[in-house]
Amino acid sequence: MTADNDSIDCDQRREFLAACSSAALCGFATALAGGEALANAPSSPGGHARRLYPAALLVDERGAPFNGRSLQPRTNYLFHFPFVATPCLLIDLARDVGGVGRGCSIVAFSAICSHQLAYPAKEVSFIRFQAKASTHSEAERIHCCADHSVYDPAQGARVVAGPAPAPLAQIELSYDAKTGNLTATGLRGTDQFDAFFRKYDFKLGMEFGGRARDLVGRTSQLQELTRFCRNVAQC
Numbered sequence: 001m002t003a004d005n006d007s008i009d010c011d012q013r014r015e016f017l018a019a020c021s022s023a024a025l026c027g028f029a030t031a032l033a034g035g036e037a038l039a040n041a042p043s044s045p046g047g048h049a050r051r052l053y054p055a056a057l058l059v060d061e062r063g064a065p066f067n068g069r070s071l072q073p074r075t076n077y078l079f080h081f082p083f084v085a086t087p088c089l090l091i092d093l094a095r096d097v098g099g100v101g102r103g104c105s106i107v108a109f110s111a112i113c114s115h116q117l118a119y120p121a122k123e124v125s126f127i128r129f130q131a132k133a134s135t136h137s138e139a140e141r142i143h144c145c146a147d148h149s150v151y152d153p154a155q156g157a158r159v160v161a162g163p164a165p166a167p168l169a170q171i172e173l174s175y176d177a178k179t180g181n182l183t184a185t186g187l188r189g190t191d192q193f194d195a196f197f198r199k200y201d202f203k204l205g206m207e208f209g210g211r212a213r214d215l216v217g218r219t220s221q222l223q224e225l226t227r228f229c230r231n232v233a234q235c
C-alpha cells in the first residue's frame with residue numbers, strides 16, 4: 001500500500017463503502033466517510049469477509065507494469081484474479097468512489113454474476129460496465145445482459161436491479177502513487193468461485209487443461225475487455 005495522504009484517504013473511504021455496499025446506508029457514504037463512521041458501519045447480510053491472496057501486479061500485454069494513470073475513464077478492463085480462470089472487471093469511474101488511484105476512482109470486482117454465473121469468456125461477455133444509460137439500466141452500472149442484473153460499481157457493486165441475489169465480490173487493489181502501478185491483493189464479499197468451478201468444470205478443463213484453479217501468480221494481465229472478448233453483449 002502506498003503511504004501518501006491521498007491513498008490513506010482512499011483506504012478509509014474504501015473500507016466504509018465495502019462495509020455498506022448492500023445496505024441503505026450507502027446513500028450516506030460521502031457524507032459520513034471518516035474514522036468514527038468506519039468503526040460503526042454494519043456488515044451486510046452476506047458478510048464482508050476479507051480474503052488475502054498472493055499479490056498480483058497488473059501488467060500490460062507486453063508484461064510491463066500497467067500504469068493506472070493511463071486508464072481510460074469509464075472503460076471496461078479485464079484481468080484474472082485470484083485464479084487463472086476467474087475474471088475481474090476494473091473500472092476508473094473518474095470520480096471519488098472510495099477506490100484507489102489519484103482520484104480514489106479505480107475499483108475492481110469479480111466479474112462472475114451472482115445470478116447464474118455469467119462471466120467474460122473469450123467468445124462472449126454478457127456482463128460488463130456500461131457508461132451510458134440503456135433501456136434496462138441507468139448510466140455507470142455493471143449490467144449483466146443475461147437476465148438484466150444491475151450492479152452499482154460506485155457502491156461496492158451492490159445490486160440495484162434484476163435477479164442477482166448478492167453484490168459482486170470486490171477485489172482489493174493497492175496503488176503505488178509514485179509509479180501508478182496497480183496490484184490485486186485480496187477479495188472482499190461473497191465470491192462465486194465454488195459454484196463457478198462446478199458449473200463450468202468441463203469448459204474450464206478444456207480451456208485451461210486442469211490449471212483453472214491455479215493462482216494467477218505474481219502478475220496478471222490487464223487489458224480492455226474488448227481486446228479479450230470477441231463479442232461484448234449490449235443491452
Ligand code: FES
Pocket residue numbers: 113114115116117118144145146147148149162163164
Ligand atoms: S447470469 Fe447475470 S443476470 Fe442472470
